[in-house]
Amino acid sequence: MDFATAIQILDSAVRLMTPLLLACLAGLYSERSGVFDIGLEGKMLMAAFTSAAVAFVTGSPWLGLLAGIAGSMALSLIHGLASITFMGNQLISGVAINFLASGMTVLLGQKIFGLGGRTPSLTGGGRFGEITLPFADSLRNVPFIGPIYADLISGHTILVYVAFLCVPLTWWVLFRTRFGLRLRAVGENPASVDTAGVSVTRLRFAAIAICGILCGLAGAYLATGLSAGFVKEMTAGRGFIALAALIFAKWRPWNALFATFLFGLLEAIANRYPNLEIGPITIPSMFMNALPYILTVIILAGFVGRAIPPRAGGEPYVKER
Amino acid sequence: MTLMKSLLAGSALATLAAGAALADPALIYDLGGKFDKSFNEAAYTGAVRWVEETGGSYKELEMQSEAQREQALRRLAETGANPIVMTGFAFGDVLNTVAPDYPDTKFAIIDTIVDQPNVQSVVFTEAEGSYLAGVMAATASKTGTVGFVGGMDVPLIHRFECGYAQGFKAVRPDGNVLVNYIGTTAAAWNDPVKGGELAKAQKAQGADVIYAAAGGSGIGVLQAAADEGILSVGVDSNQNHLHPGQVLTSMVKRVDNAVFDAFSAGADLETGVKLMNLAAAGVAVAIDDNNKALVTPEMQAAIDEAAAKITAGQIKIVDQKSGNSCAAQ
Numbered sequence: 001m002d003f004a005t006a007i008q009i010l011d012s013a014v015r016l017m018t019p020l021l022l023a024c025l026a027g028l029y030s031e032r033s034g035v036f037d038i039g040l041e042g043k044m045l046m047a048a049f050t051s052a053a054v055a056f057v058t059g060s061p062w063l064g065l066l067a068g069i070a071g072s073m074a075l076s077l078i079h080g081l082a083s084i085t086f087m088g089n090q091l092i093s094g095v096a097i098n099f100l101a102s103g104m105t106v107l108l109g110q111k112i113f114g115l116g117g118r119t120p121s122l123t124g125g126g127r128f129g130e131i132t133l134p135f136a137d138s139l140r141n142v143p144f145i146g147p148i149y150a151d152l153i154s155g156h157t158i159l160v161y162v163a164f165l166c167v168p169l170t171w172w173v174l175f176r177t178r179f180g181l182r183l184r185a186v187g188e189n190p191a192s193v194d195t196a197g198v199s200v201t202r203l204r205f206a207a208i209a210i211c212g213i214l215c216g217l218a219g220a221y222l223a224t225g226l227s228a229g230f231v232k233e234m235t236a237g238r239g240f241i242a243l244a245a246l247i248f249a250k251w252r253p254w255n256a257l258f259a260t261f262l263f264g265l266l267e268a269i270a271n272r273y274p275n276l277e278i279g280p281i282t283i284p285s286m287f288m289n290a291l292p293y294i295l296t297v298i299i300l301a302g303f304v305g306r307a308i309p310p311r312a313g314g315e316p317y318v319k320e321r
Numbered sequence: 322m323t324l325m326k327s328l329l330a331g332s333a334l335a336t337l338a339a340g341a342a343l344a345d346p347a348l349i350y351d352l353g354g355k356f357d358k359s360f361n362e363a364a365y366t367g368a369v370r371w372v373e374e375t376g377g378s379y380k381e382l383e384m385q386s387e388a389q390r391e392q393a394l395r396r397l398a399e400t401g402a403n404p405i406v407m408t409g410f411a412f413g414d415v416l417n418t419v420a421p422d423y424p425d426t427k428f429a430i431i432d433t434i435v436d437q438p439n440v441q442s443v444v445f446t447e448a449e450g451s452y453l454a455g456v457m458a459a460t461a462s463k464t465g466t467v468g469f470v471g472g473m474d475v476p477l478i479h480r481f482e483c484g485y486a487q488g489f490k491a492v493r494p495d496g497n498v499l500v501n502y503i504g505t506t507a508a509a510w511n512d513p514v515k516g517g518e519l520a521k522a523q524k525a526q527g528a529d530v531i532y533a534a535a536g537g538s539g540i541g542v543l544q545a546a547a548d549e550g551i552l553s554v555g556v557d558s559n560q561n562h563l564h565p566g567q568v569l570t571s572m573v574k575r576v577d578n579a580v581f582d583a584f585s586a587g588a589d590l591e592t593g594v595k596l597m598n599l600a601a602a603g604v605a606v607a608i609d610d611n612n613k614a615l616v617t618p619e620m621q622a623a624i625d626e627a628a629a630k631i632t633a634g635q636i637k638i639v640d641q642k643s644g645n646s647c648a649a650q
Binding site for chain 1: 501518522544
């Protein structure tokens with residue numbers, strides 16, 4: 001493998017990891033506040049549909065992005081209503097959201113566009129274009145750094161940069177602000193937060209709202225950044241891989257970056273080498289695609305340090321009388 | 322209760338009689354839905370053409386769930402529809418149990434073989450059409466490397482891959498065919514993001530024509546190819562219009578012809594296996610206004626020559642249906 005190939009694979013990995021990273025951070029906020037969310041997949045799917053539909057109708061990816069966030073947020077609020085306000089089971093609510101999104105997107109798509117659940121293809125200005133960073137073209141010929149800057153760092157859509165900025169931002173919010181401290185506390189011991197006079201319900205709703213925004217970004221990136229329009233079930237399990245990445249990252253933002261990068265890289269390598277030959281062994285791409293799940297199971301089993309979820313996760317908070 | 326029963330029986334008889342008198346043909350679409358821009362829509366197009374040419378009418382039904390298959394078939398058979406055409410191999414098992422119960426009704430099933438005396442099984446030779454697509458790709462390619470992106474890793478799609486590779490190698494024996502599959506589950510048909518990413522990876526390895534046999538994921542392949550400024554080949558329906566001038570051709574399966582023929586034959590539908598091959602115009606490479614500029618005279622000549630040789634039996638295409646491995650790989 002030469003240097004140019006490595007750059008191409010890394011470039012592909014960055015594109016593939018972005019929706020995972022956004023969804024993973026979305027899950028991180030939600031789960032850190034004690035609300036398990038297996039509805040990431042459904043929210044991304046809904047966001048992908050609403051963003052593609054609105055971007056097609058208006059011709060603006062930005063309005064599409066807003067619609068994507070709104071669509072994802074609507075599902076987030078349903079999840080919040082069911083699992084925070086009415087103290088329902090968070091896992092069941094999450095599953096319901098996945099089914100709801102899977103059915104609603106196709107139903108609405110068929111009703112509006114009559115293309116069997118697909119949205120019409122977005123052309124030209126309807127999608128997020130690739131951004132060429134300053135000096136990218138003039139620096140391209142500089143050895144080593146040039147290709148890295150021009151081909152790997154430059155030339156992505158704006159949402160990729162947003163996703164990467166979300167990582168330090170999440171770290172700062174969670175570990176350096178009062179809101180973050182309370183958010184983490186509410187996921188570990190909501191009773192103590194309540195005793196301190198802070199509303200558990202409000203904090204958890206704030207967390208799932210952030211979760212909704214990030215899932216909206218992820219869905220919009222899939223439909224209006226990476227591809228040009230919505231196809232039914234187009235998230236293809238990315239929400240679940242993001243959940244696996246979240247466990248792999250042990251619910252930490254910087255780890256989430258590395259976990260999703262690793263998963264993206266594995267997929268990019270599998271795409272490039274369907275049958276990867278390492279010496280005498282040939283590794284089929286199926287194995288590479290299964291590796292994220294295998295790694296997660298290994299982590300969960302406690303072989304590589306324990307992954308301990310937030311203690312109050314999955315438990316609706318009931319005020320003591 | 323008895324009154325209800327006799328009323329029901331009476332109405333059932335009435336519909337039966339009415340249906341038998343008309344003997345309208347019927348068409349059942351598979352789960353993809355009538356407007357899937359591909360397989361089912363092609364069937365719909367055929368039915369519409371039949372209506373336009375004969376002025377007849379037909380019944381149609383869209384599947385909403387797996388459980389409806391048998392019920393839908395029986396209902397249509399009982400209303401006297403004849404023949405009943407259904408799209409997709411998924412009807413195979415159901416038809417096998419239903420067909421013997423309605424010996425006077427003719428059925429036609431597309432894409433699989435059901436061995437019953439009143440069933441016509443329509444199968445397409447995807448490998449032949451893909452061979453022609455491979456010939457075109459080889460002629461159009463400047464780099465000598467072309468790509469194939471399959472949807473789900475199943476034998477049906479291997480037939481597309483193998484035919485394509487053989488057609489390509491026939492023109493450029495030293496060339497290279499890159500092969501990727503989206504996945505191994507049904508989700509592989511609906512992952513345009515991965516399709517696009519695979520297309521980009523193949524482009525990075527030098528491919529400049531990419532053939533997508535991947536259902537909804539293929540839309541992502543065609544899109545990425547257009548974005549990257551290389552050519553692509555569509556599948557099933559004519560997809561040339563998706564990116565005019567950037568889709569080299571589409572390997573079309575003339576499901577519409579199969580439906581049209583079955584409807585035209587009416588109750589006299591010939592049973593047994595109907596092979597929709599190149600000679601019967603069952604498969605073809607689509608050339609229309611959108612890709613005319615891409616098809617050079619030499620390419621057209623190469624296509625015609627290959628088509629003639631396949632029809633005459635001079636070119637034997639390894640069909641993976643029979644379990645042989647693909648010789649070209």
